[in-house]
Amino acid sequence: MTTTNGSPGRALHRTDPIPDIDLVDPDPARTAALDQVFTDLRPEHPVFWHGRKSRPGFWAVIGHAGTVQVYRDAATFSATHGMTMDSLRPDQDPASGMMVEVTDPPEHRRLRRSVGAFFADGVVTGLTPAIDQYVRKLLTEVRDRGGTVDFAEAVAAKVPTHAAGLLLGLPLDDLEWITSRTSQVFLSGQDAGTSDDLRAAAEQANGELLGYFAKLLRRGRRGDGGDSLVHRLAVGTADRDGLTTGEAVLNALNLAIGGTTTTRSALTNLTHGLTRFPQVFQALRDEPSAVPTAVEEAVRWANPVRHLARVATRDVELAGRRIRAGDPVLVWPRSANRDETVFARPHHFDIHRRPNPHIGFAAGPHSCPGTGLARVQLRAVLGHMLEIFTGVEPAGPAELLRSNFLHGYAHLPVRFTPAS
Numbered sequence: 001m002t003t004t005n006g007s008p009g010r011a012l013h014r015t016d017p018i019p020d021i022d023l024v025d026p027d028p029a030r031t032a033a034l035d036q037v038f039t040d041l042r043p044e045h046p047v048f049w050h051g052r053k054s055r056p057g058f059w060a061v062i063g064h065a066g067t068v069q070v071y072r073d074a075a076t077f078s079a080t081h082g083m084t085m086d087s088l089r090p091d092q093d094p095a096s097g098m099m100v101e102v103t104d105p106p107e108h109r110r111l112r113r114s115v116g117a118f119f120a121d122g123v124v125t126g127l128t129p130a131i132d133q134y135v136r137k138l139l140t141e142v143r144d145r146g147g148t149v150d151f152a153e154a155v156a157a158k159v160p161t162h163a164a165g166l167l168l169g170l171p172l173d174d175l176e177w178i179t180s181r182t183s184q185v186f187l188s189g190q191d192a193g194t195s196d197d198l199r200a201a202a203e204q205a206n207g208e209l210l211g212y213f214a215k216l217l218r219r220g221r222r223g224d225g226g227d228s229l230v231h232r233l234a235v236g237t238a239d240r241d242g243l244t245t246g247e248a249v250l251n252a253l254n255l256a257i258g259g260t261t262t263t264r265s266a267l268t269n270l271t272h273g274l275t276r277f278p279q280v281f282q283a284l285r286d287e288p289s290a291v292p293t294a295v296e297e298a299v300r301w302a303n304p305v306r307h308l309a310r311v312a313t314r315d316v317e318l319a320g321r322r323i324r325a326g327d328p329v330l331v332w333p334r335s336a337n338r339d340e341t342v343f344a345r346p347h348h349f350d351i352h353r354r355p356n357p358h359i360g361f362a363a364g365p366h367s368c369p370g371t372g373l374a375r376v377q378l379r380a381v382l383g384h385m386l387e388i389f390t391g392v393e394p395a396g397p398a399e400l401l402r403s404n405f406l407h408g409y410a411h412l413p414v415r416f417t418p419a420s
């Protein structure tokens with residue numbers, strides 16, 4: 001047992017129940033073991049102090065109720081210090097006040113109104129036929145190539161970038177480059193050997209994407225860049241203010257990264273689940289109307305977001321633990337989505353699960369504005385897979401991303417069986 005401080009009340013609350021496990025470690029080999037660790041901890045320790053290991057200590061919130069409370073109470077749990085454990089800092093994130101993700105209400109509302117305008121009723125519906133057509137074409141090509149592919153590269157990386165490209169009005173020729181950059185951003189984490197390289201690559205990719213959106217905005221202002229979203233964010237309408245150059249560029253980056261890395265991971269997790277449970281593929285072929293509930297279940301069962309970071313703005317009690325102002329608080333939605341007090345048979349992949357109050361898309365003011373767009377993509381991929389193929393099986397070892405933030409597969413070799 002590890003304690004971090006000598007004052008009696010505080011020591012009691014700051015006892016680390018997993019002194020030998022470092023949640024900062026991105027080693028993919030530990031992922032399955034972590035699900036078991038969280039399952040063992042949840043009943044007694046839905047909120048616990050993760051002592052200093054490779055990083056300074058933080059509160060880990062792993063139960064459903066506590067996670068929802070942290071998400072909803074943005075006044076107490078501030079998002080302004082960074083989104084992930086790797087980017088978390090004691091002072092404010094430099095993008096705070098400018099980028100939705102790291103801005104608290106009330107300022108958050110102004111930015112969210114601007115970003116949210118691009119997800120207003122009808123926008124996602126308008127993009128759906130083009131996404132559907134693209135997915136069908138991609139999966140037909142997979143079939144025509146014999147059905148054996150690295151699903152992560154051949155499908156999961158391409159669909160979200162294409163959808164984000166449509167949403168953001170990006171030149172099609174740029175999409176491959178954007179995929180290569182966004183895939184670098186969260187591949188960091190604290191471990192020996194490779195982490196510095198990964199972090200440097202992540203920072204470089206982030207910088208290059210910022211430069212790209214700034215250039216697109218300049219072209220939009222000159223009238224030779226097409227009508228990209230970054231330009232429209234800056235212009236404003238009768239309903240919302242235009243954003244400053246910095247705000248427009250940062251929020252376009254937030255949309256491009258938030259929209260692609262997560263959806264890509266979710267697509268690999270869904271397909272990996274199908275390779276593990278062939279009976280689920282068959283059940284869905286027999287009952288394609290279950291595709292929407294199966295997609296929700298995939299997001300619950302293997303949530304692409306491992307954790308999200310906040311910092312307490314005041315002393316507060318959460319699940320009986322006394323959190324002090326200034327303490328880092330990390331929620332673990334992957335664990336919350338398997339909370340047995342909320343979900344019956346939480347480790348079971350149930351395509352009919354209803355209700356399914358998972359928090360894979362978060363809750364509260366920062367809840368994901370791209371939920372509808374993500375659902376369209378996941379449903380299109382699953383729906384067309386069921387039409388074009390009769391089954392899917394592993395064609396080699398699946399390789400998890402080396403990331404303490406994203407849960408998804410870097411490589412997922414699969415063999416689809418074409419429908420005759």
Ligand code: HEM
Nearest residue numbers: 100101258259262263266308360361362366368370373374
């Ligand atoms: C399966 C796919 C997705 C998952 C699991 C997901 C998950 C999340 C989560 C958990 C948050 C909350 C972050 C926080 O509370 O700190 C979030 C926020 C966000 N997501 Fe998504 N997301 C997905 C797809 C998308 C898409 C397709 C887009 C847009 C193209 C998008 C754009 C955003 C943005 C801009 C935010 C920040 C919102 C704010 O801070 O107000 N996401 N997402």
